[in-house]
Structure formats: structure tokens, C-alpha cells
Amino acid sequence: MLTKKDVVRQEKYLKLNTDGEYVIDCDEKLTVIDFHTHMSNVLPLKKVDPNKKGNKITYKALPGPEKIDLSIPYWEKVNPEEQKKGLKSLIQFSMAGYSIFKDMCNGGTYENCFKSQKENMIAKNVVLPISTKRHDCSMEAFKLEKEYPDNFIAFCSVHPLDKKMKEKIIYYKDIGFRGLKLKVTDMELKNDFQPLLKLMKICHEEGLPVLFHTGAVNNIKKENCSTTMWKILQSTRVEIFGHLLKKMPSDFSFIFGHSGIQEYKEVAEYLKVFPMCYAELSSQSSGSIKYLINEVGSQRLLFGSDWPALPQALTLSRVLSATEGDSACRDSILYKNAERILLCKTKY
Numbered sequence: 001m002l003t004k005k006d007v008v009r010q011e012k013y014l015k016l017n018t019d020g021e022y023v024i025d026c027d028e029k030l031t032v033i034d035f036h037t038h039m040s041n042v043l044p045l046k047k048v049d050p051n052k053k054g055n056k057i058t059y060k061a062l063p064g065p066e067k068i069d070l071s072i073p074y075w076e077k078v079n080p081e082e083q084k085k086g087l088k089s090l091i092q093f094s095m096a097g098y099s100i101f102k103d104m105c106n107g108g109t110y111e112n113c114f115k116s117q118k119e120n121m122i123a124k125n126v127v128l129p130i131s132t133k134r135h136d137c138s139m140e141a142f143k144l145e146k147e148y149p150d151n152f153i154a155f156c157s158v159h160p161l162d163k164k165m166k167e168k169i170i171y172y173k174d175i176g177f178r179g180l181k182l183k184v185t186d187m188e189l190k191n192d193f194q195p196l197l198k199l200m201k202i203c204h205e206e207g208l209p210v211l212f213h214t215g216a217v218n219n220i221k222k223e224n225c226s227t228t229m230w231k232i233l234q235s236t237r238v239e240i241f242g243h244l245l246k247k248m249p250s251d252f253s254f255i256f257g258h259s260g261i262q263e264y265k266e267v268a269e270y271l272k273v274f275p276m277c278y279a280e281l282s283s284q285s286s287g288s289i290k291y292l293i294n295e296v297g298s299q300r301l302l303f304g305s306d307w308p309a310l311p312q313a314l315t316l317s318r319v320l321s322a323t324e325g326d327s328a329c330r331d332s333i334l335y336k337n338a339e340r341i342l343l344c345k346t347k348y
């Protein structure tokens with residue numbers, strides 16, 4: 001059976017720390033902005049005080065060493081013949097999602113965050129809250145940046161069906177938020193994207209970059225899924241955002257979160273059409289990162305990890321592998337492109 005030690009043995013830029021967690025293995029000094037992170041108080045579950053001490057992250061989203069395949073996005077071997085039919089698989093799917101969110105709420109504390117930043121040479125985390133129609137946690141993200149301005153950059157998150165959507169976005173921009181994040185599976189299930197388009201237009205007017213969770217799960221066959229399950233798996237597919245971008249002005253700054261996961265090739269095609277679009281790399285492999293560099297260059301790719309769903313070292317080690325021998329390309333992806341979008345300068 002494969003162990004974590006076997007995994008890091010095959011990976012040049014990955015090692016284990018004394019707690020047996022994946023951390024970066026690199027002698028060079030790096031400057032890194034992590035463009036995709038969360039914290040314990042900015043998720044759609046009961047918030048956990050980020051000051052809490054002693055909470056361990058178990059990385060529920062991380063495949064075990066025997067299932068890990070670092071050459072494919074999301075690094076998990078999936079059986080394409082897997083059956084996702086009936087209520088039982090729907091329940092299992094939601095329970096797995098819930099347990100990942102719970103792990104993130106439990107583990108996304110200051111203590112764990114600062115430790116991970118230090119071990120992985122991360123200068124700053126961009127914190128992405130996830131708001132729902134009824135619960136807006138943007139101000140919680142704001143508090144994190146105010147308390148630790150050297151460690152965090154806060155995005156806001158406003159649901160497109162929030163009754164005060166417009167005034168909130170204007171206010172959030174005024175008080176200093178650097179962008180807006182959304183994950184809106186519910187809206188996509190209704191197949192009505194007009195409110196989302198309206199939200200994007202307001203963000204464009206206000207000059208706020210927008211990052212959405214993007215990417216369908218498409219390595220499971222349609223005929224093996226129930227209709228509802230298939231809709232859920234397809235609900236954040238890259239194509240939806242491509243259609244919306246066609247209706248937006250060409251200077252709209254949009255970031256494909258996770259680079260569309262398995263749909264990174266589609267993301268590359270949209271990046272060729274829309275000059276102000278970016279791809280954030282969390283969950284990608286070194287192979288897919290190389291593909292994106294070859295197709296669109298290094299100027300519109302952003303390192304992100306999805307911590308604390310996943311260890312910060314994973315995508316970081318993939319970026320280091322994919323940019324070996326090209327320090328200009330590496331610096332662009334690790335922090336320079338992020339600085340340009342966020343209009344900030346990193347201390348290093």
C-alpha cells in the first residue's frame with residue numbers, strides 16, 4: 001500500500017513536516033501570494049472563532065496516498081464506471097461536502113493558517129468568504145484583514161439574490177475589499193443566470209475583480225448518474241461562465257477559480273478570447289499547469305491552494321515543477337500577477 005512517504009519521494013518539491021503533513025521542499029527563497037484560501041469564520045456553516053487554539057485540520061478533501069495521482073487535476077483516481085444513481089448517492093455526495101466544510105471550519109484558525117504560511121513561504125492569503133442568499137459573511141473576512149493586514153487580503157461575497165446586492169457591493173468596494181468571490185450551485189440548478197449577470201455588471205462598474213468557483217466533475221459518465229446528480233455535477237461548468245463573459249465588457253476582470261478543475265482546456269480557450277480573464281490554479285497538476293502556460297503564457301495564471309480544504313504545499317509544489325528553470329514565469333504565477341490584480345506590493 002502506498003504511503004504519504006512514497007508520494008513525497010516521487011515529488012521534487014514536496015516533503016512531510018514533523019506532523020506528517022505535506023509541506024514545500026525548496027531551498028530557494030520564494031515570494032508567494034495564495035489566491036484561494038478560506039478561514040473558519042467565513043464559510044456557510046456555523047462560524048468557528050479563528051482565535052481558537054489546538055484545532056487540527058484533517059484535510060478531508062485530500063485523497064489518501066493510495067488514491068492520489070498527482071498527474072491529474074484534483075489528484076484523485078476516479079472510477080468512471082462509478083454509479084451515482086438514487087437517493088443514497090445524493091445523500092452520500094452531500095454528506096461528503098458537509099464533512100469537508102466542517103473540516104475547513106474546524107481547521108481554518110489563525111494558528112493553523114500562520115503555521116502553514118510559514119512552512120510554505122506564503123506571504124499572504126487571499127481569503128474568499130462564501131455567502132448565501134440569507135447569510136453574508138463578507139464583514140467577517142474584512143475583520144481578518146484588519147486584524148492581520150500582513151497575512152490576509154479580503155474578498156467580499158454577495159449572493160446574487162441578496163435583496164441589498166447592489167448597495168452592498170458599492171459599500172464593500174468603498175471600505176477596501178479587493179474583489180468578490182462566489183460559489184452558486186443553487187442558482188445554476190434553476191438555470192436562471194440573469195441575477196448573476198447583473199451582479200457581474202455591478203462589480204465591473206465598481207472595478208471589483210470577480211472569482212467564481214468553476215469546473216464540472218466530468219470524469220463520471222452521464223449514464224451512471226441520476227438526472228439530479230448529473231445537474232449537480234455539471235452545475236459550475238466552465239461553459240456557463242463563458243456565456244456570461246460574452247455579455248460583459250471586454251475589460252471585465254474575471255478569475256476562473258480552480259482553472260475549471262478538469263475543464264482547464266476550456267478555460268484556456270476562454271482566456272484567449274477574453275483579455276482580462278485569469279485562471280487560478282488550485283487543484284491543477286503540473287501537467288495541466290504546463291498546458292496552461294503553453295497555451296496562454298504565464299501572465300494570467302495565479303497560484304491558489306484552496307487551503308484549508310487542501311494543504312497549501314500541493315498546488316505550490318506543482319507550480320514549482322511546472323516552472324522549473326524559468327524564474328520569470330514562476331514569479332508571475334506565484335505573486336506578480338496577483339499583485340497586479342490586487343493593486344498591492346508584497347513585502348519581501
Ligand SMILES: [Zn+2]
Pocket residue numbers: 036038306309
Ligand atoms: Zn475554495
